[in-house]
Amino acid sequence: MIPHVKTLSVVIPVYFEEAVLETFYRRVVEALAPLEAEFNLELVFVNDGSMDRSLEILLALRAQDTRVKVLHFSRNFGHQIAVTAGIDHASGDLVAIIDADLQDPPEVILEMIEHWRQGSKVVYGVRAERKGESPFKLVTAKVFYRLLGRLSEVKIPLDTGDFRLMDRIVVERLREMREESRYIRGMISWLGFKQ
């Protein structure tokens, strides 16, 4: 019997990322190459109304690589809506969310998959450092996550962006949550499962 080849979808929200998109694409494809025997790859880029060359670059990537899917918004709807659309269009047994600006190292997805193999349904990436961010952003982000932790009944891991891997079982439950005001990392924590 031929073993069932699973699909890994990677969802990438894109807003004015023309400078890094080609590098990002190369790096993610290289990083995930070791999975080839076991997983088909699907890259779901969501252009969140960028007015730079992002769309043009994405369409060129799609023309040369059938694993690339492109969604394009009529205007900027914001990061959380872009991620939502990407998840809605991701067909994978596993779905990863990653930023396009290479602040989330794509190689870490391999480690996330190891945790998934050991039974976790959601695996988070935690930020040890944030390269290229201003001191103001670093401090406000730190304060934000700690304040949120105090205010919220749902325990959301500190210093995580949306960089995470989810099993299809979690994706399906998340997709049922159609709240208009979305904070995806909080919603995923709220869902439960082994994280």
Ligand code: UDP
């Ligand atoms: N992004 C988006 N829409 C926006 C703002 C950002 O799709 O309105 C994308 C952006 O291109 C990046 C990710 O969302 O891939 C995270 O954005 P950013 O790097 O600005 O966030 P931070 O590093 O502060 O988490």
Ligand code: MG
């Ligand atoms: Mg960033």
